[in-house]
Amino acid sequence: MEGITLLTLFVLAVFVGFEVVSKVSTTLHTPLMSGANAIHGVILVGAIIATGQASSTAALVLGVVATVLATVNMVGGFVVTDRMLEMFKGRGARGGANGRKAS
Amino acid sequence: MAWLSAPWTALFYLVAAVCFIIALKGLSAPNTARRGNLIGAAGAVLAVLVTFFSFDLDHLGWIVGAIVVGSALGVPTARRVAMTQMPQLVALFNGVGGAAAALVAGLELTGTVPLLERGKVVGTIPKLAAHSGSGGWFAYGSVPHGIPATADTYIAAGAGAFTVLVGAISFSGSMVTFAKLQELMTTRPVTFPGGQYLFGGGLLAGVALGVAVVVDARDSIVSPWLLAALALVALVVGVLFVLPVGGADVPIVISLLNAFTGLTVAASGYVLDNTLLLVAGTLVGASGTILTRLMAAAMGRSLTSTLFGAFRQSSSAGAVGSGEDRPVRSGSAQDVAIMLGYARKVIIVPGYGLAVAQAQHTIRELAELLEARGIEVLYGIHPVAGRMPGHMNVLLAEANVPYEVLREMDQVNPEFASTDVALVVGANDVVNPAAKSTPGAPIYGMPILEVGDAQQVVFLKRSMRPGFAGIENELLYDPKTMLLFGDAKDSLTKVVAGIKAL
Numbered sequence: 001m002e003g004i005t006l007l008t009l010f011v012l013a014v015f016v017g018f019e020v021v022s023k024v025s026t027t028l029h030t031p032l033m034s035g036a037n038a039i040h041g042v043i044l045v046g047a048i049i050a051t052g053q054a055s056s057t058a059a060l061v062l063g064v065v066a067t068v069l070a071t072v073n074m075v076g077g078f079v080v081t082d083r084m085l086e087m088f089k090g091r092g093a094r095g096g097a098n099g100r101k102a103s
Numbered sequence: 104m105a106w107l108s109a110p111w112t113a114l115f116y117l118v119a120a121v122c123f124i125i126a127l128k129g130l131s132a133p134n135t136a137r138r139g140n141l142i143g144a145a146g147a148v149l150a151v152l153v154t155f156f157s158f159d160l161d162h163l164g165w166i167v168g169a170i171v172v173g174s175a176l177g178v179p180t181a182r183r184v185a186m187t188q189m190p191q192l193v194a195l196f197n198g199v200g201g202a203a204a205a206l207v208a209g210l211e212l213t214g215t216v217p218l219l220e221r222g223k224v225v226g227t228i229p230k231l232a233a234h235s236g237s238g239g240w241f242a243y244g245s246v247p248h249g250i251p252a253t254a255d256t257y258i259a260a261g262a263g264a265f266t267v268l269v270g271a272i273s274f275s276g277s278m279v280t281f282a283k284l285q286e287l288m289t290t291r292p293v294t295f296p297g298g299q300y301l302f303g304g305g306l307l308a309g310v311a312l313g314v315a316v317v318v319d320a321r322d323s324i325v326s327p328w329l330l331a332a333l334a335l336v337a338l339v340v341g342v343l344f345v346l347p348v349g350g351a352d353v354p355i356v357i358s359l360l361n362a363f364t365g366l367t368v369a370a371s372g373y374v375l376d377n378t379l380l381l382v383a384g385t386l387v388g389a390s391g392t393i394l395t396r397l398m399a400a401a402m403g404r405s406l407t408s409t410l411f412g413a414f415r416q417s418s419s420a421g422a423v424g425s426g427e428d429r430p431v432r433s434g435s436a437q438d439v440a441i442m443l444g445y446a447r448k449v450i451i452v453p454g455y456g457l458a459v460a461q462a463q464h465t466i467r468e469l470a471e472l473l474e475a476r477g478i479e480v481l482y483g484i485h486p487v488a489g490r491m492p493g494h495m496n497v498l499l500a501e502a503n504v505p506y507e508v509l510r511e512m513d514q515v516n517p518e519f520a521s522t523d524v525a526l527v528v529g530a531n532d533v534v535n536p537a538a539k540s541t542p543g544a545p546i547y548g549m550p551i552l553e554v555g556d557a558q559q560v561v562f563l564k565r566s567m568r569p570g571f572a573g574i575e576n577e578l579l580y581d582p583k584t585m586l587l588f589g590d591a592k593d594s595l596t597k598v599v600a601g602i603k604a605l
Contacts, residue, residue, distance in 0.1 A: 003255050006373055006381060013369075013382045016124055017389025024131040024394070026401055026486040026511060029493030030189060033394060035130045035140050037197050037361050039123050040387040042147055043368045044170075045154045046207040046375050050214075051169070052160025059210055060162060064169045066206035071173020072180075073200035078144040080181035080192060081130075085137035087500040 031088075034081040041074025105159050112157040115149060116379035122146025123383050127390055133506060150379055186501050187458045190491040191284040194357045197364055198277025204367040205270030205334060208263040211374045212316070212325040260320030262373035264313035264333065270367040271334045272309075273360045275341030280353050280360070283345075284490060292349030299411075305340040312336060344410075352409045354491030355398050359406075362391025401486030401512075403538075403548045431567070434585040436594055439561055440601025442585070443469075446523035448479040450515060452552055453499065455489050456529020456565065460591035463502030466528060469599050470504075476602075482508055483515035483525075483552050485533035516553050525557035529564070529591050535576045544574050560584045563594050 024032055047070040051063030107115070122142050129139015151170075160166065177196075184192050282288045312333040319325045348356050365387025372380030399406045443449055451466060470480045482504065488495035496509060510518070519525060527534055538549045554560050555578055562579060564586060578584055587594050 003258055006376075006378070009378060009381055010369065010385050013385035014389045017127070017386040018393055020124060020127045020386075021131055021390040021393050024397070025133075026397075026484075026493050027496045027506060027509070028130060028133060028136060029394065029398060029486075030193075030491055030497050031136055031140070031493070032127075032130045033358055033361060033391075033491070033493075034189070034193050034196075035126060035136075035143060036365070036387045036390055036394070037193055037200070038140075039126065039143055039147070039383055040200050040204075040361075040365045040368045041196075042119075042123075042150055042380065042383045043200060043204045043207060043371065044147075045150050046368075046371050046377065046380055047169075047203055048151065048154050048160070048166055049158055049375060049377070050207045050210040051162055051166050052158060053214065054162060054210065055214070059214065060165065062206050063162075063210055064165050066203045066210070067166055067169035068173040068176070069199040069206075070203035071170045072177040073196050073203065074147055074177075075174045076177030076181040076192075077196050078140060078147065079178055080184065080189070080196075081140045082137065082144075083181065084186070084189070084497050084500075085140055087497065087503075088133050088136060088506060 028088075031081055031084045034077060034084065038074055038077025038081055041070055041077050044070035044074050046070075106156040107153065109157075112153055113378065115153040116377075119146040119150040119153070119379055120382040120386075122149070123386055127386060186498050187455070187490075188285075189494060189497060190354055190357060190489075191281050193361070193491075194277045194281045194284065197357065197361050198274045198281065201270040201273030201277065201360070201364040201367060203270075204364065204371050205267045205274065205337075208266035208270065208367075208371045208374050209327070209330045209334065211371070212260065212263040212267075212320070212330060213327040214324075256320055256323055257317055259374050259376075260317045260325060261313070262370040263325070264316040264330075266367045266370040266374065267316075267330055267333050268309050268313055268337045269363050269370075271337030272341035272344060273363045273367065275338040276345040276356070276360050276363075277341075279342055279345040280348075280357055283353055290349065290353070293346040298343065298347060302340065302343040305336055305343060309333065309336045309340055348410060352402075352404070354487065354494075355395060355402070355404070355406070355409050357491065358391060358395040358398055359410075362388050362395060365389075365391050398486070398492045401492060401550075403550045408548075429580050431579055432582070432585050434561075434587055436587060436597035437601050438585065439587050439594075440598045440605065442524055442559060442561065443473060443478075443526065443598065444476065444602045444605045446473075446478055448481075448518075448522045449473055449524045449526060450481045450483050450510075450518060450522050450554075450557065452483045452485075452525060452527045452530050452534060452554055453488060453495055454485075454528060454530020454533060455494075456531075456563075457591050458489060458495075458498045458529070460529065462528065462592035462595050463498055463504070465592055465595040465599065467499075467502050467504050469595055469602070470508075472599060472602050480508070481510050481515060481518065483512070483518075483554075484509050485512055485530070485552050487549075488530060488533055512550060512552060516556075519553050519556035522557040523559065525554040525560045527554055527560065527562045528595070531564075531576055532574070534578060535574065536578055537574055537576065540577075541574075546574065554578070555581065558583070562586045563591050564588060565590065 047066040051067050054060040054063045123146050126139045126143025129135040283290050316325050365384050369381050369384030473480050484495050486492050534552050534554045537544045538546045538551045
């Protein structure tokens with residue numbers, strides 16, 4: 001793809017990235033950081049391509065290492081973010097079990 | 104095997120990119136956050152599957168094996184980690200992501216197929232060197248040189264050099280933050296004479312090597328030794344970058360390194376000519392930058408003072424308290440129970456110590472008990488309560504405290520004046536008036552919870568040891584302050600029993 005097309009994509013993505021998180025409350029800073037962290041685990045795609053095209057043993061070894069690391073980043077990131085968010089429930093969602101009285 | 108043609112691959116990558124945007128958007132509000140994260144995960148799975156079907160890949164067994172191993176490492180870690188250790192885990196995951204990006208870019212630059220010819224969707228890859236089988240290190244040297252470089256080749260080489268440089272910085276920096284948060288090393292700023300010159304020199308050397316990589320790309324292949332040198336210098340720079348950052352500022356650095364890794368992934372997308380990596384990486388880079396600024400603002404710090412503050416003020420600040428024995432007013436659990444039981448309004452200020460003692464459930468029990476007596480109970484949550492912004496909200500959510508009673512700092516500060524008792528559990532730095540009164544203290548300028556405005560203040564503390572930032576808290580010696588020493592959970596359990604007996 002032409003350099004200028006990639007540059008266009010890059011600039012537009014910067015603005016989208018700024019826009020989507022500009023109004024997040026501090027309550028969600030930790031899960032948001034963790035979730036964004038998981039998204040850059042998509043480097044796994046690059047690791048797969050690099051490994052799949054390796055033509056020497058050293059390249060294969062490094063590619064496999066990259067794939068393992070990227071998978072840890074991506075899979076671990078999404079799982080731990082989900083674990084955190086599972087716990088974020090409002091009063092309405094938790095049912096009567098905890099019996100908080102409205103004051 | 105390549106099943107998908109280029110337009111289909113691009114289309115599916117676009118769907119995955121949209122998933123990531125929806126995920127980030129969803130993560131910005133509590134009621135959509137979980138769904139957002141799941142959409143992001145679905146996008147990632149789609150992207151990986153599409154990749155397998157779009158490129159002519161060798162070593163499939165190795166690749167699948169590596170993914171299985173990575174999942175086997177990542178999933179149990181993510182499932183088992185204590186919520187208190189979340190900042191370390193994010194740092195760790197971020198670091199390995201940075202390392203992966205650096206490795207990918209390195210492999211692309213040194214591969215046997217010239218730059219900009221690799222990573223292209225199936226059918227367009229002319230394998231020039233075609234497995235020469237020389238078995239050389241990276242097979243470098245076995246490649247026909249002299250393929251003329253175009254402007255795009257140099258740009259791709261530059262993007263690759265950027266990825267290796269910043270990815271390696273992100274990796275080693277994240278590992279140091281991990282060690283700091285895990286308390287494998289001191290949490291204080293580590294400075295040494297000439298440290299900033301070493302850092303500056305290292306960074307310059309890194310940039311110079313990056314330029315050398317671009318120049319070396321004139322025959323479309325880059326020397327692996329040059330890249331190895333670049334990575335090595337970058338690793339050292341990453342360590343020097345994070346060492347002088349101390350205590351409460353560490354989470355901001357994690358967020359910044361997270362943005363760095365995002366940008367490296369974007370740059371590697373440039374090298375691989377892969378739009379998904381470019382878009383996803385850029386999204387994380389941009390949103391991570393905003394998030395870092397929001398966090399720094401919440402702490403009343405500029406980003407530069409966070410990162411380079413320790414260089415300037417050296418290690419003299421922080422020696423505010425001189426260890427003299429001054430009288431404090433300590434009380435029993437019974438005293439605290441009476442004080443709370445007959446109050447009209449109580450604000451609980453939870454800190455990291457609460458989570459370490461695993462006392463979140465006990466504090467909820469206490470709050471419910473007080474509410475049952477008709478007492479108004481609020482939680483005052485400092486933006487950086489815990490070990491990173493928003494961390495305390497996660498910890499309290501784990502204990503089923505509904506997020507509606509959690510008040511952010513700006514909302515809760517005016518409330519303290521009309522409050523009978525401010526109950527500070529395992530927090531220190533976030534209520535330390537030194538942030539307002541002592542220029543030169545590491546936390547100076549950070550907005551604090553004004554617990555001193557309350558009629559009475561109760562600190563539940565393990566000892567007189569200062570907090571994470573390592574500075575003495577004058578409020579502890581204030582006449583209206585009462586201290587209850589001991590493990591937060593034991594103390595709270597006794598207070599709960601005391602209130603029940605009233």
